[in-house]
Every structure is written in structure tokens, then in C-alpha cells.
Amino acid sequence: MKASDVKTPRPVMGLYDKPMWESIDARGMKLQCCAECQTWLYPPAPACPKCLSCELVWTPISGRGRIVSWVVFHRHYLPAYPPPYNAVAVRLDEGPTMISNLEGAMPDEGSMGREVRLVYVTMADGVVLPRWSLG
Ligand SMILES: [Zn+2]
Numbered sequence: 001m002k003a004s005d006v007k008t009p010r011p012v013m014g015l016y017d018k019p020m021w022e023s024i025d026a027r028g029m030k031l032q033c034c035a036e037c038q039t040w041l042y043p044p045a046p047a048c049p050k051c052l053s054c055e056l057v058w059t060p061i062s063g064r065g066r067i068v069s070w071v072v073f074h075r076h077y078l079p080a081y082p083p084p085y086n087a088v089a090v091r092l093d094e095g096p097t098m099i100s101n102l103e104g105a106m107p108d109e110g111s112m113g114r115e116v117r118l119v120y121v122t123m124a125d126g127v128v129l130p131r132w133s134l135g
Contacts, residue, residue: 006126008080018046019058024130027120029063031094032056043098061120063130065090065126068097070107080123090132103133 011021016032020043024029032041035055036046046052071078076083088102088111102111103119116132123129 002124004124004126006079006124008123008125008129009078010036010127015046016046020044023058023060025128027128029118029120029130030058030060030088031096033059033094040092040094040096042092042098061118062093063119064116065098065116067102067107067111067114067116067132070102070111072106080125088116088132098130098133100129101131105134 005102011017011119012093013021020030032044032055033039034041034051034053035057036053037048037051039048039050040061041056045056047055066070067088068091070086072084072086073081084106084108086102088107089097090100091097093106103117103121116134119131119133121129121131
């Protein structure tokens with residue numbers, strides 16, 4: 001099997017997710033920001049969880065954050081993710097916590113609190129994923 005034959009699991013598209021994934025495809029990830037109280041939303045939603053305003057503006061994120069949790073998987077669950085692979089939870093500078101994968105290095109005991117930046121990774125089948133890189 002060629003690498004390009006391995007299918008990256010597609011996002012389960014909720015009612016409000018499409019603009020976010022379009023911004024990821026364009027390599028300029030956006031999240032909703034509340035026009036009333038400036039709370040950032042992740043995952044996308046129909047209303048602000050803080051003030052219930054529906055005035056949400058798709059706004060580019062800084063792409064900066066810090067690792068708040070991580071795990072390394074050693075079992076093979078999905079063809080697109082041969083072990084070992086990792087998942088990291090990153091607290092975005094904007095506030096929400098986003099889970100994805102760390103590129104370039106496996107997280108370890110020293111990873112908690114490390115600064116990361118958003119990178120866009122094109123999988124073998126062409127799917128673009130938002131991931132994290134140290135520094
Ligand atoms: Zn709000």
C-alpha cells in the first residue's frame with residue numbers, strides 16, 4: 001500500500017465547523033470570536049458560551065499556545081497514525097484548548113508548559129491538518 005492510499009480520518013463536520021476547516025485548508029486557521037465580550041470559541045458553536053451572543057466573527061488566531069497535557073500512543077488504531085504517535089492539548093493564547101499532534105518530537109516530561117506554534121501539515125492523501133511544533 002502506498003502512503004497516498006492511506007486515508008486520513010476526516011473531521012466529523014458539525015453544523016458550525018465548515019468555516020474553520022476551510023480556514024485550515026487555506027493555512028490561516030480562524031476561530032469564532034464573540035463581538036460582544038471577545039471570548040474565543042473552540043469548538044465552533046452557534047452562540048458565545050459566556051454571554052450567549054450570536055454575534056460571532058471568524059477571526060484568524062495567533063497560532064501560539066502552550067502544552068497543557070499530552071499522551072503517546074503505542075498501539076495501532078488507525079492506518080494514518082502508525083505508532084508511536086502523540087496527542088497534545090494546547091491552551092491557545094486566545095484561551096480555548098485544542099487537541100492535535102506535536103510535529104518533530106515526541107512530548108516528554110519536559111513538555112508541560114512548553115510554547116508551541118501552529119503548523120499546517122499535508123498528509124499523504126492531501127488532507128491538511130493543524131498541528132503543533134515546539135517554539
Ligand atoms: Zn460573548
